[in-house]
Amino acid sequence: MSPDRPAAVPVGILTGFLGAGKTTLLNRMLAAPGFGRTAVIVNEFGEVGLDHLLVEAVTGDMLVLTTGCICCAARGDLLAAVDGLMARRATLGFDHIVVETTGLADPGPVLNALLLGPGLAGNSSIDGVLTLVSAPDGAAALAGHAEAGHQVALADRILLSKCDLAGPSPELLSRLAALNPTAPVAEARAVAMTRDLFAADARHTARPAPDHRHHHHAADARIRAVVLRAGVLEAGRLGAFIADLQGRHGAALLRLKGVAALHHAPERPTVVQAVGHLLHPGRHLDGWPGGEPRTELVAILDGVDAAAVTALWDGYCGGPAIDRPDAAALMPDGGPGLFG
Numbered sequence: 001m002s003p004d005r006p007a008a009v010p011v012g013i014l015t016g017f018l019g020a021g022k023t024t025l026l027n028r029m030l031a032a033p034g035f036g037r038t039a040v041i042v043n044e045f046g047e048v049g050l051d052h053l054l055v056e057a058v059t060g061d062m063l064v065l066t067t068g069c070i071c072c073a074a075r076g077d078l079l080a081a082v083d084g085l086m087a088r089r090a091t092l093g094f095d096h097i098v099v100e101t102t103g104l105a106d107p108g109p110v111l112n113a114l115l116l117g118p119g120l121a122g123n124s125s126i127d128g129v130l131t132l133v134s135a136p137d138g139a140a141a142l143a144g145h146a147e148a149g150h151q152v153a154l155a156d157r158i159l160l161s162k163c164d165l166a167g168p169s170p171e172l173l174s175r176l177a178a179l180n181p182t183a184p185v186a187e188a189r190a191v192a193m194t195r196d197l198f199a200a201d202a203r204h205t206a207r208p209a210p211d212h213r214h215h216h217h218a219a220d221a222r223i224r225a226v227v228l229r230a231g232v233l234e235a236g237r238l239g240a241f242i243a244d245l246q247g248r249h250g251a252a253l254l255r256l257k258g259v260a261a262l263h264h265a266p267e268r269p270t271v272v273q274a275v276g277h278l279l280h281p282g283r284h285l286d287g288w289p290g291g292e293p294r295t296e297l298v299a300i301l302d303g304v305d306a307a308a309v310t311a312l313w314d315g316y317c318g319g320p321a322i323d324r325p326d327a328a329a330l331m332p333d334g335g336p337g338l339f340g
């Protein structure tokens with residue numbers, strides 16, 4: 001393996017509601033030097049794909065999936081497309097894949113499919129979820145469509161488009177913060193198209209939870225992002241917490257992401273990625289991007305009380321307390337070994 005080619009190909013997911021400006025941003029991205037060796041998969045509804053006519057300057061390869069939405073009917077097609085690209089990687093010479101979803105896609109199942117696809121394990125990793133929100137229309141999309149809420153909730157980075165037409169309203173900004181307290185929000189036109197655009201692995205520091213008194217919409221009230229922090233942990237405790245969380249709330253677990261400092265390898269952050277009932281085996285990053293080893297996860301849940309998740313976390317991964325069971329009592333024998 002040459003030093004400039006990573007072992008695993010990062011897959012970035014570009015999402016956002018219908019017409020939010022995904023293809024426009026993709027074109028900017030592909031024109032930038034950092035994205036020169038990028039393969040693109042575009043998913044759109046309808047029998048005839050048009051976006052491939054609109055996307056310019058693709059160096060690696062481009063596939064347009066028109067058989068259905070990749071978050072539902074066409075998930076297999078997405079996996080086949082990624083597998084097909086990986087098989088031709090040496091010929092095509094790409095080192096990065098960008099998947100543009102349809103405007104109505106829920107990125108959760110897309111993430112799931114990518115994390116678990118046969119043949120993908122070890123060959124690709126999730127680079128991050130980049131969500132575009134139209135400043136003038138975003139609030140209406142969020143009010144009317146649950147998918148728009150999921151796109152925001154699962155974002156690692158949120159970019160606001162069409163700010164030249166109208167700036168984001170305070171209401172839109174507060175709704176974005178309520179749906180996703182950790183993703184940075186920026187104006188798309190002001191952001192440089194560098195390779196770290198898809199904020200990898202949720203390594204950014206979590207922001208404090210917003211004031212929930214401003215919730216006006218059912219979707220906002222249901223979706224909760226819970227920040228879970230600890231120092232260096234035993235792998236078994238983390239694995240047991242995740243298994244328990246998934247057992248209790250798997251269907252409602254939109255995403256669990258972040259980095260963990262584990263006793264057996266504290267010098268290397270372990271990446272945690274789970275969606276629903278599925279857990280991606282932890283991979284390691286090279287080192288801590290500044291600061292001491294620490295564990296910091298974000299759990300994004302639909303319709304689950306944040307306090308219940310925090311209590312579960314404290315039970316497994318918190319310090320001892322008088323009024324909660326000791327982690328050893330909660331742990332199954334040995335705990336799952338995914339992080340061992």
Ligand SMILES: Nc1nc2c(ncn2[C@@H]2O[C@H](COP(=O)(O)OP(=O)(O)OP(=O)(O)O)[C@@H](O)[C@H]2O)c(=O)[nH]1
Nearest residue numbers: 017018019020021022023024103161162163164165
């Ligand atoms: N004024 C303005 N127009 C924009 C901006 N970004 C995108 N547009 C326009 O918005 C329309 C939709 O943009 P696209 O990039 O096709 O949006 P999309 O999210 O890919 O659309 P779908 O694939 O249909 O969901 C196009 O006419 C763009 O030119 C922006 O920042 N400012």
